[in-house]
Amino acid sequence: MKAKNSLAALAAVAAAMPGHADPVPTEKAISYRFSEYQEGEIPENRTFSPVLERYNIEVHQLGYRRPLSGNWYLRSEMQYETMSGASPMQTYQNTDGQSVVLMSGASIEESRFDLKLSPTRYFDGTGKGAIDGTLGGTLALSTENDYNSVSLGVDATLNLFDKHTTLLGSISTSYDMLAPTDAILSESRQAADGQVKRSISIYEGVSQVINKATVLQIGGGFTRLTGYLSDPYKLEDRRPDDRTQFLLDSRLRRYYKVLSGAAIHLDYRYISDSWGIHSNTIDLAWAQKMSAGRMDIFLTPSVRYYRQTEASFYSMDASGDEMFTSSDYRLSSYGAVSAGVEARFVYGGFQLSVDWQQYVADEEMMLLQIPDEEAPALVNYSILSIGVEYRRE
Amino acid sequence: MKHITYRILGLCTLILMATACTTVQPWERGSLAQDMMAWQADAMKGSLDNHIHFAKEGTSGGGSAAGGGCGCN
Numbered sequence: 525m526k527a528k529n530s531l532a533a534l535a536a537v538a539a540a541m542p543g544h545a546d547p548v549p550t551e552k553a554i555s556y557r558f559s560e561y562q563e564g565e566i567p568e569n570r571t572f573s574p575v576l577e578r579y580n581i582e583v584h585q586l587g588y589r590r591p592l593s594g595n596w597y598l599r600s601e602m603q604y605e606t607m608s609g610a611s612p613m614q615t616y617q618n619t620d621g622q623s624v625v626l627m628s629g630a631s632i633e634e635s636r637f638d639l640k641l642s643p644t645r646y647f648d649g650t651g652k653g654a655i656d657g658t659l660g661g662t663l664a665l666s667t668e669n670d671y672n673s674v675s676l677g678v679d680a681t682l683n684l685f686d687k688h689t690t691l692l693g694s695i696s697t698s699y700d701m702l703a704p705t706d707a708i709l710s711e712s713r714q715a716a717d718g719q720v721k722r723s724i725s726i727y728e729g730v731s732q733v734i735n736k737a738t739v740l741q742i743g744g745g746f747t748r749l750t751g752y753l754s755d756p757y758k759l760e761d762r763r764p765d766d767r768t769q770f771l772l773d774s775r776l777r778r779y780y781k782v783l784s785g786a787a788i789h790l791d792y793r794y795i796s797d798s799w800g801i802h803s804n805t806i807d808l809a810w811a812q813k814m815s816a817g818r819m820d821i822f823l824t825p826s827v828r829y830y831r832q833t834e835a836s837f838y839s840m841d842a843s844g845d846e847m848f849t850s851s852d853y854r855l856s857s858y859g860a861v862s863a864g865v866e867a868r869f870v871y872g873g874f875q876l877s878v879d880w881q882q883y884v885a886d887e888e889m890m891l892l893q894i895p896d897e898e899a900p901a902l903v904n905y906s907i908l909s910i911g912v913e914y915r916r917e
Numbered sequence: 918m919k920h921i922t923y924r925i926l927g928l929c930t931l932i933l934m935a936t937a938c939t940t941v942q943p944w945e946r947g948s949l950a951q952d953m954m955a956w957q958a959d960a961m962k963g964s965l966d967n968h969i970h971f972a973k974e975g976t977s978g979g980g981s982a983a984g985g986g987c988g989c990n
């Protein structure tokens with residue numbers, strides 16, 4: 525009887541594998557997280573603007589999740605953020621061949637509210653021929669004074685071969701509406717007023733338990749955007765009204781018996797789109813667990829490298845006679861490195877988390893195919909977050 | 918096109934590696950069930966990180982279908 529109970533306990537642990545063959549969650553949890561996001565100043569010698577400060581954003585996140593009746597589980601998240609600062613409007617080359625950034629003069633003050641609801645139905649696979657997996661949906665709303673977005677998604681997982689393999693699939697669509705502030709100030713804002721942007725996105729993947737310490741997920745996705753895709757707040761910004769993106773990604777988790785347990789996280793992503801941008805992203809993290817009495821401490825240092833090639837219509841020529849043109853730094857060739865560390869302290873049902881990240885971008889960080897033109901508007905930022913969570917069965 | 922071909926070949930190699938995996942019994946999955954083995958241990962951190970990368974980089978997405986946007990500058 526004791527052996528049977530032990531086996532049942534081990535099976536219960538196995539069933540609780542986070543994200544690798546989903547069990548029905550039983551916990552209720554409420555969480556709050558505050559983040560301070562601060563962008564570095566624009567280089568003083570590359571702008572005529574007296575305002576060098578870029579965005580400062582304060583983000584409040586509230587999360588709540590709980591089981592519902594009939595093997596349903598609800599996850600929800602609300603986010604409210606307030607932004608202030610200035611934003612690049614145009615980057616161009618002056619007569620000396622030097623890149624110069626034109627910033628939005630007055631400081632921008634705005635806020636955004638975001639709500640996401642995701643109910644999921646779990647199928648436990650008991651019984652002959654019964655399905656083992658999940659079926660879920662997501663409704664997301666985002667509203668700010670000049671931009672509103674609504675998106676709907678459906679996702680499913682199917683566990684196969686005694687939960688060694690999980691097939692993943694999701695599809696989502698979104699509908700965004702633009703209403704630029706002070707539309708009277710520019711033709712581009714007037715042109716964007718009332719315009720819409722639509723998207724449809726599909727992702728398919730497979731998660732595989734390799735051995736008792738390793739799990740791997742690989743997948744591919746497709747996203748198509750149509751509608752008004754230019755940025756109305758930038759000068760001379762004219763982009764094609766459709767964009768198609770293909771994506772391949774993989775995620776690896778491997779467990780090591782170090783102290784109270786540790787895991788290495790290695791993620792890779794490749795994206796190619798119809799605007800000519802190709803990007804590669806590598807994420808590497810080490811998640812270390814330590815125990816001190818009844819408290820568990822999770823310390824996770826991480827580093828991320830991102831590089832992208834420029835869009836085919838990216839240009840710092842402000843003459844304005846091209847059909848498509850943009851000097852948006854996000855469409856330029858550059859590389860970026862971010863590093864951070866997250867600490868979580870778990871005591872019973874309580875959790876305190878602190879997270880810090882620093883992000884630095886530069887065209888030289890392309891490492892290969894470094895562009896001749898500089899992109900001084902590239903953003904550097906830091907984020908400091910603190911969060912609390914209470915959970916109970 | 919050449920880049921995509923290389924990447925598809927790479928992914929096929931990973932799939933072949935995955936098919937060479939061993940059988941893991943339910944009672945051997947304790948390590949896989951550990952919190953630090955999760956794809957994303959803190960959902961709100963993942964949500965914010967993805968949102969910032971969406972707003973500040975030229976490409977975004979992965980792990981699931983993309984959601985709606987924002988007017989982020």
